[in-house]
Amino acid sequence: MQAVKLVSPGKMELQDIPVPEIGPDEILVKVAGAGLCHSDLHVLHMGEEWPFFGGTVGHEGAGWVEKVGSALEGYSTGDAVLISVVWACGHCRSCVEGRDNECEVNGSRMQFPTTPGLGPDGAMAEYMVVKARHLDKIGDLDPIQAAPLADAGVTPMHAINSARSRLTPGSTAVVIGIGGLGHLGLQILKATTGARIIALDTDDARLELARNLGADLVLKSDSAAAQRILDETNQYGADAVFDFVGVQPTVDLATAVIAPGGMLRFVGLGGGKFDYFVGVGQALPWGADVQLSYGGTRADQLQVIALAQQGKLGVEITKYPLADFQTAFDDLEAGRITGRAVLIP
Ligand code: NAD
Numbered sequence: 448m449q450a451v452k453l454v455s456p457g458k459m460e461l462q463d464i465p466v467p468e469i470g471p472d473e474i475l476v477k478v479a480g481a482g483l484c485h486s487d488l489h490v491l492h493m494g495e496e497w498p499f500f501g502g503t504v505g506h507e508g509a510g511w512v513e514k515v516g517s518a519l520e521g522y523s524t525g526d527a528v529l530i531s532v533v534w535a536c537g538h539c540r541s542c543v544e545g546r547d548n549e550c551e552v553n554g555s556r557m558q559f560p561t562t563p564g565l566g567p568d569g570a571m572a573e574y575m576v577v578k579a580r581h582l583d584k585i586g587d588l589d590p591i592q593a594a595p596l597a598d599a600g601v602t603p604m605h606a607i608n609s610a611r612s613r614l615t616p617g618s619t620a621v622v623i624g625i626g627g628l629g630h631l632g633l634q635i636l637k638a639t640t641g642a643r644i645i646a647l648d649t650d651d652a653r654l655e656l657a658r659n660l661g662a663d664l665v666l667k668s669d670s671a672a673a674q675r676i677l678d679e680t681n682q683y684g685a686d687a688v689f690d691f692v693g694v695q696p697t698v699d700l701a702t703a704v705i706a707p708g709g710m711l712r713f714v715g716l717g718g719g720k721f722d723y724f725v726g727v728g729q730a731l732p733w734g735a736d737v738q739l740s741y742g743g744t745r746a747d748q749l750q751v752i753a754l755a756q757q758g759k760l761g762v763e764i765t766k767y768p769l770a771d772f773q774t775a776f777d778d779l780e781a782g783r784i785t786g787r788a789v790l791i792p
C-alpha cells in the first residue's frame with residue numbers, strides 16, 4: 448500500500464509498504480480521508496528538533512472497517528469510523544475522570560499524549576491499524592467529509608466545552624483564525640451556545656466563510672480589532688476568546704480583549720507569548736482563566752459526531768489524491784486552503 452512517511456527533518460515521501468497486520472484488539476481501517484492540520488506544518492518546520500521520524504503522517508483520519516481483531520465484537524466490515532486524535536490508555540486516573548487528553552500513561556507532564564501520525568503510524572495511507580477503543584462509528588456520515596472532525600472538530604469542541612459556563616446567552620465569544628479548526632469552532636459555538644460570536648481572520652475568503660457560517664460580527668484581525676471588540680462589549684471585554692492561531696498579534700489581541708472572569712483558550716501553536724505576573728496591576732483582568740488546550744476527549748468526539756449527524760457541523764473540504772500530498776501541503780503553507788485539505792488514498 449502507499450503511505451506518506453516523514454523520513455527526515457522537514458521531508459515527507461510516498462512509500463510502498465506492506466499492508467500492516469492487526470492484533471486481537473485492533474482493527475484494520477481502510478482510510479477514506481486524511482486531513483492536513485497546520486500542526487503538520489509546525490512539525491515540518493521543527494526540523495531536527497522533532498523526535499519521531501519514519502512514521503506515517505496524518506492525525507485526522509476516518510474510513511471503513513476492513514478487518515476485525517479476533518478478540519473484538521460489534522464491528523463489521525464496511526462500518527464507517529472516525530479515528531481519535533488522542534490515543535489514551537483508558538485506565539489511568541485522568542482517563543477514568545474523562546480527561547483522556549491528559550492521560551498519565553500515554554503522555555507525560557510536558558509532552559502531548561500519544562497521537563497517531565505524530566509518532567505512531569497515522570492516516571495518510573491506504574490502511575491504518577487502530578485499537579478498537581480509539582474508534583467511534585459514524586453511521587451514515589461520509590468518512591471523507593468527516594475525517595477532519597477527528598482533530599479540527601474535536602479540538603475546538605474541547606476548548607469550547609471547557610469554557611461553557613461563560614458561554615451563556617448574552618455572552619460574547621471571540622474566535623480568532625477561521626481556518627480548519629476555527630471554521631468548525633465557530634459552528635460549534637453557533638450550534639451549542641447562545642453567545643454572540645465575533646470572528647476574526649486576516650484573510651478575506653476566511654472572513655466571507657465566517658459570515659456564511661453565521662458569525663454575528665466579522666472583523667479583520669488587525670491593530671484596530673481589539674478596540675473594536677472592547678467597544679462592542681461596553682469596554683468590559685469578551686467572555687471567552689478562542690485563539691486558533693497563537694502568533695504574537697493574536698495573543699496580544701486575545702489578552703487585550705478578555706473580560707474579568709473570562710475564559711481564554713489558546714489552541715493555535717504559533718509561539719506567541721504574554722506576561723503573566725502575580726500582583727496588582729496584573730497582566731490579565733481579575734479572574735481570567737487561561738488554558739493551553741490539547742486535542743479532546745472521547746466524549747468531545749461523540750459530541751462532534753452527534754452535531755455532524757444533526758447537520759449542524761459541516762466541514763469545508765478540498766480533496767487531493769494521496770499521491771499529491773506535497774501539493775496539498777504547499778497549498779496549506781501558502782494559505783490557499785479555505786476549510787480543510789483532505790488526502791484521498
Ligand atoms: P489553518 O492554517 O487551517 O488556519 C489558520 C487560520 O488562521 C487561517 O484562516 C489564517 O488566515 C488565520 N490567521 C493567520 N494569521 C492570523 C492572524 N494574525 N489573525 C487572525 N487569523 C489569522 O490552521 P489549523 O489547522 O486550523 O490550525 C490552527 C492552529 O491550531 C495551528 O497552530 C495548529 O498547529 C494548532 N492546532 C492545535 C491543536 C491543539 O491540540 N492545541 C490541534 C490542532 C491544531
Ligand code: ZN
Nearest residue numbers: 484486506598
Ligand atoms: Zn492537528
Ligand code: ZN
Nearest residue numbers: 536539542550
Ligand atoms: Zn490514561
